[in-house]
Amino acid sequence: MKTDKRTIRRTPLILTAFFLLLLLTGINLGEPTRVLEQAKSICLACIGIG
Amino acid sequence: METIRTWSQAIWLLLINGFWGFPVTGNLYQGPLKIICSPGLNCYSCPAATTYCPIGSLQQLLLGIRFSLQTGNYYIGTFVVGSIGILGATVGRFICGWACPFGLYQELLHRIPSKKYSIPRLLNGLKYLFLLFFVIVLPLVLVDDFGLGKPWFCKYVCPAGTLEAGIPMVLLQPDLRSTLGWLYVNKIALLLMFSIWSVLASRPFCRTTCPLGAFYGLFNRVSLVKLRLDREACTSCGACHRVCPVEIRINETPGSSECINCLRCMSEACQFDAISLEIAGFPLKSRSIVTKANVRS
Structure with a gap:
């Protein structure tokens, strides 16, 4: 009987863990508050005015 | 699909x-x-x-x-x-x-x-x-x-x-x-x-x-969910080239950074089950996905 030798790919899991760490670092530094402040206001440059 | x-x-x-x-x-x-x-x-x-x-x-x-x-x-x-x-x-x-x-x-x-x-x-x-x-x-x-x-x-x-x-x-x-x-x-x-x-x-x-x-x-080759090409099943018939909206040849460049993973090659073109989805190295057979998609649509 054949056995399935497929193994789990680790690269995406390592990358996900790395970016999760970045995300948590950002949260720890309070970056979401700054992002929220920006996202709540109209970016005049983005819409071609400022 | x-x-x-x-x-x-x-x-x-x-x-x-x-x-x-x-x-x-x-x-x-x-x-x-x-x-x-x-x-x-x-x-x-x-x-x-x-x-x-x-x-x-x-x-x-x-x-x-x-x-x-x-x-x-x-x-x-x-x-x-x-x-x-x-x-x-x-x-x-x-x-x-x-x-x-x-x-x-x-x-x-x-x-x-x-x-x-x-x-x-x-x-x-x-x-x-x-x-x-x-x-x-x-x-x-x-x-x-x-x-x-x-x-x-x-x-x-x-x-x-x-x-x-x-x-x-x-x-x-x-x-x-x-x-x-x-x-x-x-x-x-x-x-x-x-x-x-x-x-x-x-x-x-x-x-x-x-x-x-x-x-x-940049992640297309290594992402957790990605398209997988079975080279043994692929006959290089080129059917996947004709349906690709971003003009890539998946049998030549699997995991291309241009691929938007629309799955048209898998669901509409390949008759040989050579293209499938995989999650972390484990393939999901394309035919079963296609069958399900056809049933739904």
């Missing part, structure tokens, strides 16, 4: 732009949901936007990095890069094919009957330059007397911002109309250019300009 994909794109469009009270408030959504990253390119100045645009936010953080560091805050973009990095590492450019509102806009335009043209492969590399220079280097390096940079991509290029925010906000807030100038004209011209190009060619903005697509594309 295409019907399911269009529905997915429409649902994501509504999820990302879920604030329909803007005609009453006359302003954009300002609630707490805007802490959530939009997976696709969607301007946060769109009056209906309920999420933040990662490309816009990253530029805003980088252009003000000197000011933040001087005030003791380390807002260097780790939250934003972490958010899109997780998306890229898990699903790669599936987002482009299944969840991006501006991708849907281009696909709908491409359905307009006309002569269709291909896009030279050389232009595919431009989006990496936009990501590197317009999103990262220029906002970071070119600063004014106060040490503040500009959101170069948003300000001078992004047609999604013009479509989703520029036009609606000018209609919504008459006061803004008196401030319109050449910048607005330039952005309208770019939007028109990409719209006409979308009629004539498939997804030109995604393939040549989108910095978010460029970022997600």
Whole structure:
């Protein structure tokens, strides 16, 4: 009987863990508050005015 | 499968732009949901936007990095890069094919009957330059007397911002109309250019300009969910080439950073079960997915 030798790919899991760490670092530094402040206001440059 | 994909794109469009009270408030959504990253390119100045645009936010953080560091805050973009990095590492450019509102806009335009043209492969590399220079280097390096940079991509290029925010906000807030100038004209011209190009060619903005697509594309070979090619089953018949909306040859370049994972090659073209989806190395047989898709649609 054949056995399935497929193994789990680790690269995406390592990358996900790395970016999760970045995300948590950002949260720890309070970056979401700054992002929220920006996202709540109209970016005049983005819409071609400022 | 295409019907399911269009529905997915429409649902994501509504999820990302879920604030329909803007005609009453006359302003954009300002609630707490805007802490959530939009997976696709969607301007946060769109009056209906309920999420933040990662490309816009990253530029805003980088252009003000000197000011933040001087005030003791380390807002260097780790939250934003972490958010899109997780998306890229898990699903790669599936987002482009299944969840991006501006991708849907281009696909709908491409359905307009006309002569269709291909896009030279050389232009595919431009989006990496936009990501590197317009999103990262220029906002970071070119600063004014106060040490503040500009959101170069948003300000001078992004047609999604013009479509989703520029036009609606000018209609919504008459006061803004008196401030319109050449910048607005330039952005309208770019939007028109990409719209006409979308009629004539498939997804030109995604393939040549989108910095978010460029970022997600870096993960296409290694993402958790990705397309898998069985070389033994592949007969190199070329059927997958003919249906690919971004003109790649998956049997020659599996895991191409250009692939938007629309799954048309798997569901519409390959008769030999050579293309399938895999999750972390474990394949999901394409035929069973196709059968399910056909039953649903």
